[in-house]
Amino acid sequence: MEKLGTINAREEPLQQEVGTHTPNTLNLGLVGSMAGNVILPPKSPVIHVDEKGVEEVRQALQACADLGLAGDAINKTSFSLPTCHVMLDEARRQVHEGQGFVIIRGIGLSDSAQNNNNMFLGLASYIGDVRGTQDKQGSMLTHVTASKSWTVPHELRHGIHTNTGLAWHNDMGTDVIALHIRSLAEEGGNTFVASSWTIYKELATSYPQVLELLCDPCWPIQVSGNPPRHIVAPLVQIYNNRVYFSADPGRLGLHPVTAKAGLSSSIPGLTTSHLQALETLSELATKHRLMLDTKPGDILFINNWALIHARDSYKDPKDGPGRHLVRLWLRDSELGWKVPESMRVPWEAAFGPNGDGYPPGVTRKEYPLAPSHEYKPPKYTAGSAAFVLDDEDDVNGGKTEP
Numbered sequence: 001m002e003k004l005g006t007i008n009a010r011e012e013p014l015q016q017e018v019g020t021h022t023p024n025t026l027n028l029g030l031v032g033s034m035a036g037n038v039i040l041p042p043k044s045p046v047i048h049v050d051e052k053g054v055e056e057v058r059q060a061l062q063a064c065a066d067l068g069l070a071g072d073a074i075n076k077t078s079f080s081l082p083t084c085h086v087m088l089d090e091a092r093r094q095v096h097e098g099q100g101f102v103i104i105r106g107i108g109l110s111d112s113a114q115n116n117n118n119m120f121l122g123l124a125s126y127i128g129d130v131r132g133t134q135d136k137q138g139s140m141l142t143h144v145t146a147s148k149s150w151t152v153p154h155e156l157r158h159g160i161h162t163n164t165g166l167a168w169h170n171d172m173g174t175d176v177i178a179l180h181i182r183s184l185a186e187e188g189g190n191t192f193v194a195s196s197w198t199i200y201k202e203l204a205t206s207y208p209q210v211l212e213l214l215c216d217p218c219w220p221i222q223v224s225g226n227p228p229r230h231i232v233a234p235l236v237q238i239y240n241n242r243v244y245f246s247a248d249p250g251r252l253g254l255h256p257v258t259a260k261a262g263l264s265s266s267i268p269g270l271t272t273s274h275l276q277a278l279e280t281l282s283e284l285a286t287k288h289r290l291m292l293d294t295k296p297g298d299i300l301f302i303n304n305w306a307l308i309h310a311r312d313s314y315k316d317p318k319d320g321p322g323r324h325l326v327r328l329w330l331r332d333s334e335l336g337w338k339v340p341e342s343m344r345v346p347w348e349a350a351f352g353p354n355g356d357g358y359p360p361g362v363t364r365k366e367y368p369l370a371p372s373h374e375y376k377p378p379k380y381t382a383g384s385a386a387f388v389l390d391d392e393d394d395v396n397g398g399k400t401e402p
Contacts, residue, residue, distance in 0.1 A: 045099060045292075047091055049106035053084040057107055057119060064118050071121070071140070071367040076129065079122030088126035091301065095127060095176060096335040100303040101193060101292075108297045109182065113369040117141065120180040120299065120326060121367070127301050128176050128330025130357045132350030135395040138364045142395050143371040144179070144325040146316065150375040150397070157375065159250065159384050161397055163323070166311040168194070168285040169248040170304050171385040172221075173346035174329035175336050177309075179300040185323040189314030191292045191300070193307045194285040196245040200236065202284055210277045211236070214247075217342055220268050222251050223349075228265040231345050235281075239340040244305045246343045249278050250384055285310065301330075305337050310384075324371075331355060372397050 049057070060079045064070070069078050081088065091102045104123060110116050120141075134142050144160045154162040163185070171177050179191075203211035214236040221231050235247035253270040270278075285308050294300060302309060316322030329350055336355075339347050352359040375397040 045094075045101055046103045046105050047087060049084065049087070049104065053081070053087065054107055056081045056084045057123070060122055061110070061115050061118055064122070065115070070114060070118060072365055074118055074121040075125045079118070079125060081122075081126070085126060088123065092127045092332060092335060095301050095303050096332060096337070100195070100306040102301050103292070103294060104299040104301075105295065105297070107299075116180070116182070117326075117367055117369060120178070120328070123299055124178045124301075124328050124330060127178065128332040128336070130331040130333055130336075130351060130355065132174050132329030132331065132357065133359055133362050133365065134327070134329060134350065136361055137394045138362045138366050139368065139395050140328070140365050141367050142327040143368065144327055145321075145323060145371055147371045147375070148316070148322060149373060152375040152377050156377040158378060158395070158397065161375070163189070163314050163316065165313040166384040167249050168282050168308050168310045169250070169384040170246050170308055171329065172246050172248050172251060172343075173350040174304050175332070175339075175347075176330040177300075177302045177304050178328040178330055179302075180326040180328075181294050181296055181298045181300065182324040182326060183296055183321045184294070185314035186317040187315040188312050189323045190312050191294065192289040192310045192312070193292060193302060194288045194290070194309075196236075196243045196306050196308060198288045199245075199281065199284045199308070200243045202288075203280075207280055207284075210280045213273060213277045214281065219274065220253055220270075221346070222253075222255055222267065223345060228255060228267050230267040233342045233345070237340045237342055240338060242305070242337060244337070244340060244343065245308050246305070246346070247278075247281065247308070248384055252278075331357075368396055 060081060063080070064074060064078060067078075076085070088104075091104065094100075094102050107119065107123075110119065131140055133140060142160070146154070146157075146161055146163045150157075150161070154164065159166055200211070203214070215234050215238075217232055217234045219233055219235055221233055223229050223231055233246075235245065237244040237246070252274070254265055254267045289310070292300065314323055331351055333355075339355075347355075349359055351357055372394075376394070378394075378397075
């Protein structure tokens with residue numbers, strides 16, 4: 001399995017909290033009946049917006065433009081959808097309590113980057129009303145692309161800013177991932193999902209020792225690169241009869257930059273047993289994977305606890321923009337899953353201790369319209385989701401366009 005990056009959760013082992021279960025005490029039949037424990041493939045995940053809905057979106061965009069609204073000012077109130085909101089509420093419930101993901105299709109793209117951002121933010125606010133910050137710079141939107149204007153070698157970039165494949169992972173720290181498909185690759189670049197619940201069941205029946213290790217709060221997860229700092233936490237948790245996955249191989253263990261420089265660090269490396277468990281997890285995710293058929297203009301929402309995801313490598317066309325997705329991290333204050341204590345550290349870094357979207361140290365929020373023109377290599381980055389480990393690093397690769 002491709003090793004990318006990792007993160008930890010607590011510096012001391014955790015006590016089992018109320019509502020949690022160990023693999024030996026879990027009732028698989030009960031968990032399987034709980035809302036949000038996903039079995040794939042689901043019914044069609046595509047929700048088509050009809051002509052009336054498209055017109056409502058157009059009118060909402062015009063209203064925002066007339067008032068000069070953007071960024072934080074875009075919400076369900078300012079981006080009013082008189083009838084289309086019913087369809088979006090069903091999508092919200094499917095993400096949190098049903099099949100775990102939906103694709104909104106039919107609205108298309110605008111020639112205006114600002115309109116595309118506003119449309120994305122407006123529709124996403126109906127799925128999750130709280131947005132998570134994706135770095136200490138306050139980046140609320142991340143441009144997932146390998147811009148043709150960048151000259152920095154791929155090995156010095158975030159994983160999301162290359163055309164290489166991304167291993168099976170969760171975006172550690174968010175409830176819901178929203179992806180706006182701006183353009184696609186010529187070949188490859190497919191997004192895959194696999195059910196945490198389905199993987200858990202097979203682990204419980206066929207690989208119980210692996211499952212026990214994944215549920216053990218012994219995994220070192222990086223939370224800071226300078227100085228190196230980590231927490232220890234489980235990658236799999238049963239809480240309130242739901243299966244939670246929070247795993248990104250690239251945030252686990254000693255950071256490669258620290259190891260390569262020969263610097264001393266308190267962060268332990270992964271053991272052979274850790275690596276074998278991650279390999280088994282990857283193999284089962286691949287076995288049960290579902291490839292998502294996305295098109296330009298689609299908006300994809302993924303329950304980040306209930307599903308694990310990956311990307312294959314891709315080739316961009318010689319002409320045109322190439323693969324370009326824009327990412328939001330979301331939480332719904334009504335339907336959002338309660339976050340286990342063992343998984344709160346990365347989550348609080350995005351949403352704050354109270355889950356209100358205001359983490360400590362973030363003084364402003366940025367909604368870049370495009371990727372940075374020049375790419376600044378990060379000092380420290382970890383994980384397939386491009387989690388940054390240094391306050392000076394920007395998840396968009398440098399100074400972003402306002």
